[in-house]
Amino acid sequence: MLYHLLYPLHGSVGVFNVFRYITVRSVGGAVTAFLLMLLLGPWFIRKLKAHQIGQVVRDDGPETHLAKKGVPTMGGVLIIAVISCSTLLWARLDNPLVWLLLFVLTFFGCIGAIDDIKKIKKKSSDGLSARGKLFLQIFGASVVGLFVLLHPGYDGLLSIPFLKDIQPDLSWFYIIFAVLVIVGSSNAVNLTDGLDGLAAGPTVITASVYLIFAYLAGHAVLADYLQIPFVLGAGELSIFCGAMVGACLGFLWFNAYPAQIFMGDVGSLALGGALGGVAIIIKQEILLAIVGGIFVMEVISVILQVGYFKLSHGKRIFLMAPFHHHFEKKGWAEPKIVVRFWIVSIILGLVAIATLKLR
Ligand code: 57M
Numbered sequence: 314m315l316y317h318l319l320y321p322l323h324g325s326v327g328v329f330n331v332f333r334y335i336t337v338r339s340v341g342g343a344v345t346a347f348l349l350m351l352l353l354g355p356w357f358i359r360k361l362k363a364h365q366i367g368q369v370v371r372d373d374g375p376e377t378h379l380a381k382k383g384v385p386t387m388g389g390v391l392i393i394a395v396i397s398c399s400t401l402l403w404a405r406l407d408n409p410l411v412w413l414l415l416f417v418l419t420f421f422g423c424i425g426a427i428d429d430i431k432k433i434k435k436k437s438s439d440g441l442s443a444r445g446k447l448f449l450q451i452f453g454a455s456v457v458g459l460f461v462l463l464h465p466g467y468d469g470l471l472s473i474p475f476l477k478d479i480q481p482d483l484s485w486f487y488i489i490f491a492v493l494v495i496v497g498s499s500n501a502v503n504l505t506d507g508l509d510g511l512a513a514g515p516t517v518i519t520a521s522v523y524l525i526f527a528y529l530a531g532h533a534v535l536a537d538y539l540q541i542p543f544v545l546g547a548g549e550l551s552i553f554c555g556a557m558v559g560a561c562l563g564f565l566w567f568n569a570y571p572a573q574i575f576m577g578d579v580g581s582l583a584l585g586g587a588l589g590g591v592a593i594i595i596k597q598e599i600l601l602a603i604v605g606g607i608f609v610m611e612v613i614s615v616i617l618q619v620g621y622f623k624l625s626h627g628k629r630i631f632l633m634a635p636f637h638h639h640f641e642k643k644g645w646a647e648p649k650i651v652v653r654f655w656i657v658s659i660i661l662g663l664v665a666i667a668t669l670k671l672r
Pocket of ligand 1: 509
């Protein structure tokens, strides 16, 4: 919005010329989201407590989690509001890709909110049925897949990191691929969100890497030089990613151990869906498996655990899945597990950036 209000005045007020730069507006989006989260966080936590919107903790989890019963949850409502406000303030509103991403964030957030509210009302950790959640996620992701395929200038080509000359054309199957990426990413962040700060940290790192890639993908000269797909208008998604970085850093201020608030499914499904949406829209889908490697490892640990449990009639590979619970069972302190997962996430983010030159 600021771009439309102030940039046209740069003739008479020279400093307003800065609003033409995506870099400036991305930093603006990140700082605004961070400050909004810091400002509104304490108020929102008080509101959640006043309305008794507290976490229901399963009794079959790690014993240490029983003490977390009643921690205010659904902090994702504030995360979504802050990302949306900051994006609308700093991004160009005539860019359909921005609105598409805001749709994904909000739609997946609504799915999570239904799940959270059902859990809180039933005082049970069973919320929305898995089938119902999956159906709604597939519908939301299909909208993105269809938009991308039908949007002028897009195609079904799949770009693969490290391999610049191989770009398989998935054609209409790209919609199925897009659904797998977005739904997979949404559920992966959801599974990861099981320790204080464990989901927000890697989300900050993943969104930071995609901020860079969105800027490059939307820059015709740089995209050509780096031999990555050029996506007209993708640069504006840097502002959305900046807002995600700022909002999640601000959320971490309160969600760091010992957490004063959890994001809830409303937050984890929204953030995961948005990361998957960015990956699809800027045509950097496989990259998500690299920079979002922590999320991938968490999902794989569950698949291996459940699969082996069934095949071996009750044996386990890990002491408990997802992966982070395994280390809890080994006696690692929660903050140590979280910071070590952040460290791995940062390394994976650096590797993802390195793929720009290793091709
Ligand atoms: C999402 N939700 C947390 C919080 C957060 C198939 C199976 C692997 C599914 C999985 C599952 O239930 N996943 C649901 C994880 C929950 O966090 C809430 O959920 C939101 C995110 N979706 O925002 O509102 C608990 O996580 C803890 N937490 C924190 N700090 C945070 O900042 O400490 C969350 C955020 C919260 C809190 O205790 O209550 C969760 O873990 O449920 N199931 C599991 O993850 C369970 N694993 C399991 O059953 N493993 C089995 C088989 C099935 C793989 C095995 O290994 O044999 C574990 N989780 C729990 N209890 N709570 C173990 C059982």
